[in-house]
Amino acid sequence: MGRRNLAMKQHDVKCERTLNGNTFYVRPFPAFVAANISGDLSSLIVPVFASIAPQISGAAGVTNILDMDSTAAAPLIANGLSSVNGEKIEALLKKLLVKHKNVSVMPAGEKDAQWLTEDLANELFCGEAQDMFILAFDVIKVNFSGFFTRLGSRFGNVIDTLTRKD
Secondary structure, three states: OOOOOOOOHHHOOOEEEEEOOEEEEEOOOOHHHHHHHHHHHHHHHHHHHHHHHHHHHOOOOOOOHHHOOHHHHHHHHHHHHHHOOHHHHHHHHHHHHHHOOOEEEEOOOOOOOEEOOHHHHHHHHOOOHHHHHHHHHHHHHHHOOOHHHHOHHHHOHHHHHHHOOO
């Protein structure tokens, strides 16, 4: 069999976000990486969403958390994560943002983008940890847009509240 000429979806920028003058470019994960991270999301994020579901369902015009603007959703998620082990949050953020080279950044004042590394993230997000959650939410939106809808049957009312389409 000959090789198929496939477009490399994982190399296409799907989201561009500017935070504190730094422009971030988010690409999709490879399929197996996304599958691995979906397990982490299930174990960490679903309990968090259970705690913030009432706030989300009360937000005007929001029928799905992934429809929310990242800037609005990140503080809710960060607040919900306050009951989760910090090492697990750190590990998830590293997987989402730096480990798999799916995020690049053009730092303020620079002309070239570079891969977001742990050292660079430490520099860019120092004193601005909330921005890290905003960027992580963008990565989740790019890679797991159907994730919460598909969890509905498994987690019942929590996910129904988060993904309800009116």
